[in-house]
Amino acid sequence: xxxxxxxxxxxxxxxxxxxxxxxxxxxxxxxxxxxxxxxxxxxxxxxxxxxxxxxxxxxxxxxxxxxxxxxxxxxxxxxxxxxxxxxxxxxxxxxxxxxxxxxxxxxxxxxxxxxxxxxxxxxxxxxxxxxxxxxxxxxxxxxxxxxxxxxxxxxxxxxxxxxxxxx
Amino acid sequence: xxxxxxxxxxxxxxxxxxxxxxxxxxxxxxxxxxxxxxxxxxxxxxxxxxxxxxxxxxxxxxxxxxxxxxxxxxxxxxxxxxxxxxxxxxxxxxxxxxxxxxxxxxxxxxxxxxxxxxxxxxxxxxxxxxxxxxxxxxxxxxxxxxxxxxxxxxxxxxxxxxxxxxxxxxxxxxxxxxxxxxxxxxxxxxxxxxxxxxxxxxxxxxxxxxxxxxxxxxxxxxxxxxxxxxxxxxxxxxxxxxxxxxxxxxxxxxxxxxxxxxxxxxxxxxxxxxxxxxxxxxxxxxxxxxxxxxxxxxxxxxxxxxxxxxxxxxxxxxxxxxxxxxxxxxxxxxxxxxxxxxxxxxxxxxxxxxxxxxxxxxxxxxxxxxxxxxxxxxxxxxxxxxxxxxxxxxxxxxxxxxxxxxxxxxxxxxxxxxxxxxxxxxxxxxxxxxxxxxxxxxxxxxxxxxxxxxxxxxxxxxxxxxxxxxxxx
Numbered sequence: 001x002x003x004x005x006x007x008x009x010x011x012x013x014x015x016x017x018x019x020x021x022x023x024x025x026x027x028x029x030x031x032x033x034x035x036x037x038x039x040x041x042x043x044x045x046x047x048x049x050x051x052x053x054x055x056x057x058x059x060x061x062x063x064x065x066x067x068x069x070x071x072x073x074x075x076x077x078x079x080x081x082x083x084x085x086x087x088x089x090x091x092x093x094x095x096x097x098x099x100x101x102x103x104x105x106x107x108x109x110x111x112x113x114x115x116x117x118x119x120x121x122x123x124x125x126x127x128x129x130x131x132x133x134x135x136x137x138x139x140x141x142x143x144x145x146x147x148x149x150x151x152x153x154x155x156x157x158x159x160x161x162x163x164x165x166x167x
Numbered sequence: 168x169x170x171x172x173x174x175x176x177x178x179x180x181x182x183x184x185x186x187x188x189x190x191x192x193x194x195x196x197x198x199x200x201x202x203x204x205x206x207x208x209x210x211x212x213x214x215x216x217x218x219x220x221x222x223x224x225x226x227x228x229x230x231x232x233x234x235x236x237x238x239x240x241x242x243x244x245x246x247x248x249x250x251x252x253x254x255x256x257x258x259x260x261x262x263x264x265x266x267x268x269x270x271x272x273x274x275x276x277x278x279x280x281x282x283x284x285x286x287x288x289x290x291x292x293x294x295x296x297x298x299x300x301x302x303x304x305x306x307x308x309x310x311x312x313x314x315x316x317x318x319x320x321x322x323x324x325x326x327x328x329x330x331x332x333x334x335x336x337x338x339x340x341x342x343x344x345x346x347x348x349x350x351x352x353x354x355x356x357x358x359x360x361x362x363x364x365x366x367x368x369x370x371x372x373x374x375x376x377x378x379x380x381x382x383x384x385x386x387x388x389x390x391x392x393x394x395x396x397x398x399x400x401x402x403x404x405x406x407x408x409x410x411x412x413x414x415x416x417x418x419x420x421x422x423x424x425x426x427x428x429x430x431x432x433x434x435x436x437x438x439x440x441x442x443x444x445x446x447x448x449x450x451x452x453x454x455x456x457x458x459x460x461x462x463x464x465x466x467x468x469x470x471x472x473x474x475x476x477x478x479x480x481x482x483x484x485x486x487x488x489x490x491x492x493x494x495x496x497x498x499x500x501x502x503x504x505x506x507x508x509x510x511x512x513x514x515x516x517x518x519x520x521x522x523x524x525x526x527x528x529x530x531x532x533x534x535x536x537x538x539x540x541x542x543x544x545x546x547x548x549x550x551x552x553x554x555x556x557x558x559x560x561x562x563x564x565x566x567x568x569x570x571x572x573x574x575x576x577x578x579x580x581x582x583x584x585x586x587x588x589x590x591x592x593x594x595x596x597x598x599x600x601x602x603x604x605x606x607x608x609x610x611x612x613x614x615x616x617x618x619x620x621x622x623x624x625x626x627x628x629x630x631x632x633x634x635x636x637x638x639x640x
Contacts, residue, residue, distance in 0.1 A: 006227060023213065
């Protein structure tokens with residue numbers, strides 16, 4: 001085995017080592033830079049300015065001050081945005097919200113951060129926690145800075161999507 | 168990965184529209200080809216090939232010929248790693264795909280370098296550290312396999328937090344027992360039963376991480392909410408100081424009785440970081456560091472071995488210190504080795520790492536630095552970085568607080584151990600005798616670190632929940 005072949009082999013080994021590392025980094029790039037966002041079609045983007053006005057008064061009535069608890073809140077209803085009207089059942093598990101595919105509620109639009117917010121249980125009560133998102137989480141149009149208990153039938157807005165906790 | 172995640176996300180979104188609910192989602196889930204696992208298999212095969220090439224290069228460099236028997240033994244390990252991968256397909260299909268390949272590659276590079284030092288020492292059979300390392304790796308992988316299969320839900324561990332505490336303290340104290348404990352290289356860290364010797368402190372770090380996570384989830388409110396504010400930093404009440412003082416006392420006991428600065432720093436650092444993550448209060452870190460530095464300074468005055476370590480660190484190139492017994496000979500030879508390696512190294516099997524004492528265990532980093540150079544050493548650090556960042560990610564994306572704290576604790580303990588070892592070898596901090604995770608020769612360390620890998624895989628599986636509703640494209 002000549003000196004030159006050995007040199008080429010050991011240099012090749014170092015190169016392969018780095019190829020391995022960059023293969024991993026390439027595979028996890030969506031973790032580092034977030035999911036790629038596609039430009040939303042107009043029909044989807046439209047409800048944002050229009051959707052705000054009608055839903056705000058809708059949130060006002062009935063049981064405003066009652067905090068949502070495990071026993072009285074059974075579902076999460078999307079009240080505005082692309083999937084308006086859809087609902088998911090609440091379990092006793094926390095629900096993560098964000099653009100990341102690992103979130104319990106995935107919202108992919110231009111306003112949502114990868115890990116945006118978390119709906120968690122404080123004892124029996126549901127509370128919303130903003131995970132330092134760029135565009136903020138709004139509970140009844142007030143920006144959430146610390147984990148805040150969520151009343152029943154009160155609008156929580158993230159980007160163009162709003163939802164309420166209901167019986 | 169972008170493709171992976173969007174596809175996984177897209178399928179349940181279709182089911183969320185349908186009113187059928189859980190049963191159809193479950194059936195669909197089984198039909199999704201597990202892309203994370205396929206990615207893992209690809210990377211794992213890549214890692215095994217790299218391990219094989221490393222051993223071949225060692226043989227070409229040191230012997231000038233290829234001897235197949237060691238490569239066959241390495242093949243057994245590759246089969247075990249793939250066995251672990253297949254187990255994950257069934258019991259943790261959403262586990263992180265990068266942890267297993269990174270650990271396998273680190274372990275394999277370590278075996279290649281230890282084998283290279285065996286060749287230099289003309290060691291064969293069971294006297295060779297390399298053969299023993301291969302056997303221990305096999306045992307450690309089987310144990311990791313058992314952990315992944317046996318622990319289906321990590322929250323079970325939270326129930327056993329106090330048992331974990333007693334186990335941890337017991338393991339720490341075992342080497343102090345008269346008959347089975349024994350002393351080696353000036354530190355009392357080993358337990359010997361017949362021909363079988365073990366370093367129980369390595370396993371203690373897992374038990375303690377489980378205990379800290381379980382305890383802090385309960386206690387963090389009283390640790391973080393109350394206390395007086397001094398200079399803008401909220402300090403805890405005197406009565407809440409109990410646990411930090413207990414851990415500090417334990418760390419000091421390890422330092423004084425077992426004479427091991429590294430282990431004591433490792434456990435105390437683990438506790439500080441976990442309490443900081445749990446309470447988000449800097450005052451704990453400030454208090455803890457002051458306590459530890461104070462204790463270590465007093466110890467350096469009272470005990471000659473700590474003073475010698477400091478002296479050998481600050482004045483390493485002084486000929487008197489270099490030639491003294493327990494002086495800086497090892498440290499300086501390690502630095503010369505690193506300098507000899509330069510940017511791309513001498514090549515595997517072509518350097519002279521055997522000159523440094525304990526080149527196969529405490530000084531494996533210097534040996535690798537000499538033969539793979541700065542470029543190779545940084546690749547190894549990048550592997551650690553990937554491993555640790557995947558663990559930290561559990562703390563970031565996880566949903567239950569016990570799992571998040573445990574993920575942060577377990578991955579931080581690897582990071583801190585690498586820092587203490589590499590910092591010691593490169594003369595950034597005083598030299599302490601800790602094993603380099605996955606690389607260094609030593610069975611207890613391998614078993615402990617593979618258990619950590621198994622736990623991280625389990626934790627990462629639970630955080631990758633399927634989305635329940637997807638809004639948007």
